[in-house]
Amino acid sequence: MLFLRINHDFAYETEKLVREFFPDEKLNIVTNEPASETADTIESLILREGCWQKYTVRIACGGRQAARESVGDVADGDDAELFVCTLLYEALCAFTGYTPPWGLLTGVRPAKLMGMQRKALGDAGAKRFFIDSMRVSPQKTDLAFAVSENQDRIAALSGDNCFSLYVAIPFCPTRCSYCSFVSHSNDSAKKLIPDYVVLLCEEMKATAAVAAQLGLHLKSVYIGGGTPTTLNAQQLSKVIGTINEYFDLTECLEFTVEAGRPDTVAPEILAAIKNGGAGRISINPQTFNDAVLETIGRKHTAAQTLAAYQAAVDAGFTDINMDLIAGLPGDTAEGFARTLAQTLALQPAEITVHTLALKSAATMVTEKREIVAADTCAMLDHAAERLTASGYQPYYMYRQSRCIGNLENVGWAKPGFGSLYNVFMMEELHTVLACGAGAVTKLKEDGVNHIERIFNFKYPYEYISRFTEVLERKDKIFEFYENKQGS
Ligand code: SF4
Incomplete structure (x- = not known):
């Protein structure tokens, strides 16, 4: 399967996300190349024009397709990475019909992230961040929260x-x-x-x-x-x-x-x-x-x-x-x-x-x-x-x-x-x-x-x-x- 990553460098997180949905596929990573007409392809693309950016994700696999698109003035860096990953995640969920319980979270230490967010946003804010921004299920959010609280001791x-x-x-x-x-x-x-x-x-x-x-x-x-x-x-x-x-x-x-x-x-x-x-x-x-x-x-x-x-x-x-x-x-x-x-x-x-x-x-x-x-x-x-x-x-x-x-x-x-x-x-x-x-x-x-x-x-x-x-x-x-x- 081709994974085309065009005009952005968010390699690690986007590739991990794709592998989560297609764990047994061999991914052929291509950057800045046009999509092949025939191969199964996941394409993640950013087009920049002035201060505008257009984010596009297209999945074409086994004769089926899914796509997500968004336009905005999101800056580069962490915000843009989260934006790209969210769009990719939504397209992958729509295409596969699978919603991972840990959402966009690919890291190995969810409780550590929860602890950091609790310090930055408070307990309620940290839970909202997990559910709204990281798309973690309420059940796993509660689990990470409970672990984080118990670890404080x-x-x-x-x-x-x-x-x-x-x-x-x-x-x-x-x-x-x-x-x-x-x-x-x-x-x-x-x-x-x-x-x-x-x-x-x-x-x-x-x-x-x-x-x-x-x-x-x-x-x-x-x-x-x-x-x-x-x-x-x-x-x-x-x-x-x-x-x-x-x-x-x-x-x-x-x-x-x-x-x-x-x-x-x-x-x-x-x-x-x-x-x-x-x-x-x-x-x-x-x-x-x-x-x-x-x-x-x-x-x-x-x-x-x-x-x-x-x-x-x-x-x-x-x-x-x-x-x-x-x-x-x-x-x-x-x-x-x-x-x-x-x-x-x-x-x-x-x-x-x-x-x-x-x-x-x-x-x-x-x-x-x-x-x-x-x-x-x-x-x-x-x-x-x-x-x-x-x-x-x-x-x-x-x-x-x-x-x-x-x-x-x-x-x-x-x-x-x-x-x-x-x-x-x-x-x-x-x-x-x-x-x-x-x-x-x-x-x-x-x-x-x-x-x-x-x-x-x-x-x-x-x-x-x-x-x-x-x-x-x-x-x-x-x-x-x-x-x-x-x-
Ligand atoms: S390390 Fe644990 S899992 Fe591995 S062989 Fe030994 S007992 Fe089995």
Whole structure:
């Protein structure tokens, strides 16, 4: 399909909008060329004459057409971009008969935008902006608003010179077919684990020294993956013990270990986490339907999830998150509702509802498996209704590319719960110092919307073989904070 963008430079937003309506079409982007008479075409055009501008959008596809046109004296810049996008959006809605619930919003952080608009326009003005200007549905507007309000409480726990620590364990027992993450599950990767743990602990020691020298205050720790509980209890104790020994945890408000896969949650693993002082864990069912688990290659059963959850409760954990995925192949709206009901019966502190993302690296995509679309939108609507009725509040939200229907992932929590790390990180409230393969340190200047990133090597074998460079890159943290003080 041709996408003609003529006389304007609003490439990023207009292309994202077109891809939202035509996710499976290969777009051939052309600028300043006349439309072909024969090809399926979307044309977005601005004609300027004196101070007048004429905006035109034409869609001709499969023998059908839709068009929108407007004339005005809108200036260049953000206003003109919104004007062009709105016209394009209206034409795409008219042509496809589809109205995306998030309207014109293509960004990954709707709650962050809501927070900014609340500051600029007040609560009512921010909601009006979402509904009237961004064409977001009233339901999603209320969701973004609720998340933004709930995040205010968590944001107040951050402050100047704060940071969180992220520790990456990029190994999993097996690979789920929807996974696009750099996680390593084959036997040769697992042989790297002992060396990996030793070097990871070295990196954490070096990072702790940097944080201490800079006088940074640690607010939260998150050990994520992969599946950190792929490590054995001794290895996990070593990682957690190193954090306890070398970082100053006196101001640390939360310590999470993502147990993730229920088939890794053995009693000795839970004991290692608990004895190490980590109070928050994640045990992720994704679904309680065994047939769907089989389809997505999760290699565990619903019964294992229930047993893992009970073992965690017996071990004394009170802050447990459970992840679910809406839109899994083979699932239905009724099946998802049953999964949610079973999860609610357990009463975990948090339930995170993800939308299935069909990333190009996922096995189910690379193997071109037939994916029967579930009614994901209805699943999310049902989840919002049931979770709200059950006393959970939305506190964390993000969207990612290739999510079915461009829908969202939302963390729901009982009052007084909710992952601080997730909010600190997603809303970019302070620096995240990250250790391990694939980890990305994000350096944040207080009070300024400016982030600098330091990337670690992606794969464990690279991380191990080039470890000297990993340590050398810690100097960039000093450089960042020195420049900050000088500015
Ligand atoms: S457990 Fe998570 S990180 Fe590991 S393969 Fe499955 S989806 Fe990927």
